[in-house]
Amino acid sequence: MKDLPPIQISPMRKEDLPGIMEIERASHLDPWGEAFFLEEMERPQSRVLVARNDAKPRQVMGYICFWLVADEIQIFNVAVHPACRRRGLGRRLLLEALKTACRAQARTALLEVRKSNQAAQRLYIRLGFRPTGVRPDYYQGVREPAVLMELEMDRPWRTRWLAEERW
Numbered sequence: 001m002k003d004l005p006p007i008q009i010s011p012m013r014k015e016d017l018p019g020i021m022e023i024e025r026a027s028h029l030d031p032w033g034e035a036f037f038l039e040e041m042e043r044p045q046s047r048v049l050v051a052r053n054d055a056k057p058r059q060v061m062g063y064i065c066f067w068l069v070a071d072e073i074q075i076f077n078v079a080v081h082p083a084c085r086r087r088g089l090g091r092r093l094l095l096e097a098l099k100t101a102c103r104a105q106a107r108t109a110l111l112e113v114r115k116s117n118q119a120a121q122r123l124y125i126r127l128g129f130r131p132t133g134v135r136p137d138y139y140q141g142v143r144e145p146a147v148l149m150e151l152e153m154d155r156p157w158r159t160r161w162l163a164e165e166r167w
């Protein structure tokens with residue numbers, strides 16, 4: 001499998017929208033529209049981080065959207081271009097979001113994931129998330145339950161996952 005090119009991860013810009021929409025439509029049964037992303041750019045508590053090819057900054061390879069509220073980070077959307085999956089980018093995007101949250105004094109990360117989405121659940125579990133409950137019929141269109149997951153970003157976790165990074 002080809003290595004990923006050098007990547008930069010930074011806040012979303014409006015010119016990222018076409019690349020984001022391509023990934024969004026290829027990634028979710030119920031994709032967000034452009035207006036969702038534009039609204040998130042305006043919300044004070046919201047962050048959208050985008051991974052771009054460092055050599056071709058217009059080439060969006062993935063993104064993550066989350067809110068920072070009190071001492072929590074709530075992760076709403078993470079997706080990687082289908083051609084770039086299984087090469088560590090999903091993990092990098094999550095760690096970048098969690099690092100941003102730790103800098104903002106957040107200590108708990110929360111998210112919801114489709115019960116059938118084993119790829120995402122494995123990614124979250126490997127980073128230390130644990131399931132805390134199930135919401136039945138959470139995803140209306142497909143009548144699928146959501147698994148609630150939580151991560152305590154305590155000192156041992158930060159040492160394990162973030163210590164080697166300069167932050």
Ligand SMILES: CC(C)(COP(=O)(O)OP(=O)(O)OC[C@H]1O[C@@H](n2cnc3c(N)ncnc32)[C@H](O)[C@@H]1OP(=O)(O)O)[C@@H](O)C(=O)NCCC(=O)NCCS
Nearest residue numbers: 027078079080085086087088089090091113119120122123
């Ligand atoms: C979930 C998603 C973001 C993962 O991105 P990725 O860049 O492929 O993930 P990574 O390469 O960082 O994978 C990290 C770990 O997650 C797990 N994982 C990721 N994809 C997997 C798959 N298809 N099957 C099984 N495990 C998987 C593995 O444990 C993997 O580690 P490994 O490769 O060392 O075994 C990507 O599959 C995606 O965009 N899916 C569609 C959108 C989506 O479902 N988002 C989550 C909504 S809650």
